[in-house]
Amino acid sequence: MKQFIIQTLGMIVLWGLFFYFEGEVVSPSVMLICAAIMTLYFFLKVASRPFYLYMVMTGLLLTIGFIERDILYILLLILYIAQLASEQLNLVYFRILVIISAVGLLVFALINIIEHSAFIYSLLFYILAIQLNSLSTKKREQRNLYEELLGEYRRLKRMSLVSEEEARNQERTKIARDIHDSVGHKLTALLMQLEILSIKNGAEPYLELKELAKDSLEETRFAVRALKDRESEGIATILMLIKKLEAESHIIVHFTTKQGILSARLTNEQSIVLYRFIQEGLTNAMRHAHARDVHVVLGKTANDNIEVTVKNRIYKKVPFEEGFGLQNMRKRVEELQGTLTVYQTDEHFIIKGMIPGSDEEAKMS
Template sequence: MARRTVLWVGALAGPLCIVLAYAFRYSVPLEYRTSQSWRPEVIMGCLYPAVGAYLLSRRPGLVVARLLWTIGLVAAAHWLLIPFSRWSLLHDLPGAAFLRWGATWLYMLEFLPLVMIVPLLFPDGRPPGRAWKPVLWLSAALIAVNVLHRMLLPGDLGLPGREAHNPFGVAAVGDLDAAYLNVVQPLTVAVTFLNFLSLGLRFRAGGPVARRQIALIAYPLLGTALAGYSDLIWEDMPFWLFATLTCTAVGTVPVALAIAILRHRLYDIDVIVNRTLVYGTLTLILGAVYFGLIALVNNLVAGQAAGFFGALTVGALFQPVRSRVQLSIDLLFGVERDPYVLADRLARTVQQTEDPATALRLAVRAVRRTLALSGVGVEIDDVVVHTDGAEEGVAQVVPLVWHGEQIGRMLLYGPGHPDHRLVGVLTRHVADLAHTVRLLRVSHETVINTREDERRRLSRDLHDGLGPTLAALALSVDAARVRLTTDPESVEPSLLALRERMTTAMGDIRELVHGLRPPALDRLGLADAVRALAADLPEPRVDVRCADLPRLASVQEVTAYRIIQEALTNARRHAKATSVELRLAERDGQLEITVSDDGRGLPRQPRQGLGLTGLHERAAELGGTFTIASRPGGGTVLTARLPLT
């Protein structure tokens, strides 16, 4: 609570200092007033503390907000010191020279941290990397050197008729003034713009939100730096241009900073940056061509032909030069506008993934980056399966169509209207991946439902069959125990009947166990288990031909065994076959199962019964295929192929 009170007291103190400054300004005679009735400190003192306090109340501990709050108070104090020190000197107040001294260097503590420290620490309060920490310390050292030079520089601080000298002036500092102007000042300017390079690196490596944050703050900060160093860059800059540039830049900094940090209405700044670089570069190139041609033609031919020839040349070069510059800037920002190149790049990215879900996730990310959107989502059957980025605002809906069937939607979040050609090309690839993911999800649901059905069947068999049997056996044992003392001779027949019933119960348990996984697979392996299964059939005669099989997974063994078991049952019950040929072999990375019989064959209008449907489902669960057809000369051929991978 105390911290928040301090923040908002500072926010109110800034505007109060500005008001007092104007009161002191107009309380001194006209000849003692400063020529400037307005400076950037007026805006900084009013806005910066208030915005800094607001940001700190929303995001406590935010380094950039603390800097903004402090810089605003320093600016307000400096603007107050300028007229107050003059008023104090005119009224011969004690310490007036110290106030005049403070007004000569305090402005550096508002300007230099704003253009040197804030770009280096935005937005997270840390430099971009370890390599930038020395730059941060160098920036702090240069700020200290500039402030100390101004504090210790000897000179007259008085007014007409009022003498005052720097109370801390050192003659040696005055002797080093040339070195300061030739070394420290250029180094300060160079390090300032080096810190802006860190913003460019953050922009290049950042995501869509980080890019918008950086672009929002980079323009006003760069304008503030250019205005502050205007006397070094352009000595005779007109005052109206200086005032306009300074007012716009300094006033925009806190607003842009608040929007960037709070991420409120982050518009598509990437497009603005791209267009700024494109048309700025285009202006420089065509301007150089235009004025170069004018100078060349004037040296060769006198008259008015130079301007006409230059304008004609620039008009002819505009479109090809703009295309080349746009392509170069797009390459710099990683933007691709050719739909065919995008399709090839997306296909290569997808091919490097291991599963369709990962491929769809990468494709969604590629779509967001390519179209410069804040977020992209994919819905399949009204269920959002993948999202990338931030879901801001109202989504633009693009249907995902696969072979004429709408299987889902792609949701595009962000400002602007993406290129329809790019959206169309990318949507087709995303639709293919969404269809694959949809098939996998349906297959997975089928497997889960089948497993649950099997569990329910097992539970029902245990509850309705084995449970009552065991309960009846327990009652029979109790009855035999009671008769053992009263009628011993009748116990033996009861025990024999109990033994038969127990044998039947053991058979039921064995059938349940076999329904889960045939024990023969664990004891013998697939090949020998199939031979044992064929040998147990009294008819028909089964000829088993099994080549050397690779090591199979448990689910593959069970599926193959169940398919063979059902096929042999069909041959015996329905086909009335006398002989069956069973083949197991590996072909093209698949386990091929062929069951051929000499039975009645398929009817003219075959019906898909439960047995054949189960065979289809078992093969499909592993991604395999199942076919059944009549054999030439009579009989049936059943073929199942199961992938080994």
């Protein structure tokens, strides 16, 4: 933002000098061209193909130079536009812009609109600008490579985290089943034996032992339930992982829960699919829409199905095809007998998924 303000001030100063020294001789057509150039300038940062804007701006400046014939500050503006382009365009497009600008200035030199020395100085500036553009292009490529490697590292790190969580959940499930099958059954058998002995020999000698066995059995059942609760705490896990993903990706996630989803119990498979769904939605928004604000809504439908929506803003509606990420997401959802819908409006790209609710709640109730 600071750089853009400085560049804008540079444009304003050069135009101010041009109008100050030209005075009242500036024609309405030149004023109109100036307004058009400044309008195009403010679209440079958001345009998908800024090369064409730079071409039009340079052509309009050359047109002013041909009309006014006294173009010292117009020449400075042409060179200033080239300097801005060197920071934004890749090497091929920038060279095309430089060649067209240099040809226009050469024509001006041949018909004595500018001095030959000014044309030579402009050529030297263009040579330096090409070198600067080459360095900027390499820097952008290195930054893109770094971001790609960093994204891959984060993806692997998240996969490792999810795998570890899944392994812990599976281990807790195994421990709960072992406790239930061994200790729980043996305590139940012990209670039955104590009951038989109390019938034969009287209840009084065995009351304390029966109470102790009942307490032990109840504590065992409580431990099993606690382990099973930890197994199905999917929503909390998803919230934790979304928070981590938001911090790593430097994006703002507007996360909304509704319709009793926080009380829903999820299986490990459902937790992983929901997290992968949200992860791919956020990644898709960053890569293809360059969005920094993403809305995630997690809720339950009337028939207790789990519904998740990821929505991000788009700046231009263009046809899209499902890439590997969305195809993999669809496969994961359909493996749980769910559905995935992907569509876009004039302003938003929306991914909506639905998976059947877990039977866990029904079992526990």
